[in-house]
Amino acid sequence: MITYNRLNYSDETLRELFRAIVKPRIIEEKMLNLLRQGKISKWFSGIGQEAISVGATMALEEDEYIMTLHRNLGVFTSRKMPFLKLFNQWQGNENGYSKGRERSFHFGNNEHHIVGMISHLGPQLTIANGISLAHKLRKENKVSLAFTGEGGTSEGDFHEALNVASVWDLPVIFVIENNGYGLSTPVNEQYRAESLIDKAKGFGMEGVQIDGNNILAVYDTIKGVRDYCIREQKPYLLECMTFRMRGHEEASGTKYVPQDLISEWAKKDPVLCALLTYARCSSSSLIRARSHALTSRSSFA
Numbered sequence: 001m002i003t004y005n006r007l008n009y010s011d012e013t014l015r016e017l018f019r020a021i022v023k024p025r026i027i028e029e030k031m032l033n034l035l036r037q038g039k040i041s042k043w044f045s046g047i048g049q050e051a052i053s054v055g056a057t058m059a060l061e062e063d064e065y066i067m068t069l070h071r072n073l074g075v076f077t078s079r080k081m082p083f084l085k086l087f088n089q090w091q092g093n094e095n096g097y098s099k100g101r102e103r104s105f106h107f108g109n110n111e112h113h114i115v116g117m118i119s120h121l122g123p124q125l126t127i128a129n130g131i132s133l134a135h136k137l138r139k140e141n142k143v144s145l146a147f148t149g150e151g152g153t154s155e156g157d158f159h160e161a162l163n164v165a166s167v168w169d170l171p172v173i174f175v176i177e178n179n180g181y182g183l184s185t186p187v188n189e190q191y192r193a194e195s196l197i198d199k200a201k202g203f204g205m206e207g208v209q210i211d212g213n214n215i216l217a218v219y220d221t222i223k224g225v226r227d228y229c230i231r232e233q234k235p236y237l238l239e240c241m242t243f244r245m246r247g248h249e250e251a252s253g254t255k256y257v258p259q260d261l262i263s264e265w266a267k268k269d270p271v272l273c274a275l276l277t278y279a280r281c282s283s284s285s286l287i288r289a290r291s292h293a294l295t296s297r298s299s300f301a
Ligand SMILES: Cc1ncc(C[n+]2csc(CCOP(=O)(O)OP(=O)(O)O)c2C)c(N)n1
Pocket: 071, 119, 120, 121, 122, 148, 149, 150, 151, 152, 153, 155, 177, 179, 181, 182, 183, 244, 248
């Protein structure tokens, strides 16, 4: 279980966070069914990692840019991208965001201030630098936020981006989603540092490691980090500890992942823990939360 500290957040804020974290899970459950039925051909799952995408997005202003990767469905839903267009995207239809050129998470949208990846791991981090440099030069009080997996931290771009952000005093939030695996490579074969947050010191920036499955911890930390980056005009590194509950992508499976690790992390499911704590969950309240998440008007805007 996860222990939540609601701090001084209002009931309304908690409700908003709660609805936002349920949405990507419902979509994923649907997509996994469609995949089994052969109606979609590829899916990168963020199940178990929703608190990071959702908490981070909700903590920023709507016009602050986010650089997404392949497991950040919660960013797209929390920025209230219209479901119809999103589903068209994943079907590879011409009405999707990438106009039928591909059918996955390699897309963004300026209107929603999301810069999508083009599959390569690393460049998102330096793009965030560019956006934050523009904010700095225009004296706008804004941050940009870039995601990376722990695997992506072994890319040269990670080091270049963090170094430049530090030297140029750029207000960027770098978020590592440490989910234990990069494809089939576990973290103990990926790096020798005790924790990735130790690298912040090497770049001369502040950083903190947090529980990435606790939506309130993610939300509250990123709100504070955002204030810091704007006030001090400096970057910040966040390591969110989480777990990849499914395969790298759905076709690859999880045979190489020890079952007890999956079972252990299942107890810290970010959506179920939030439901059990805040919905005082019975199955009927779960159903109500789900139907609200799917039918709230803004989702279909
Ligand atoms: C430069 C580059 N190298 C390799 C890949 C292939 N690739 C895509 S995702 C991935 C694993 C990434 O692991 P991690 O950064 O931990 O993110 P996760 O998939 O765990 O979310 C790899 C190797 C790529 N897209 N880009």
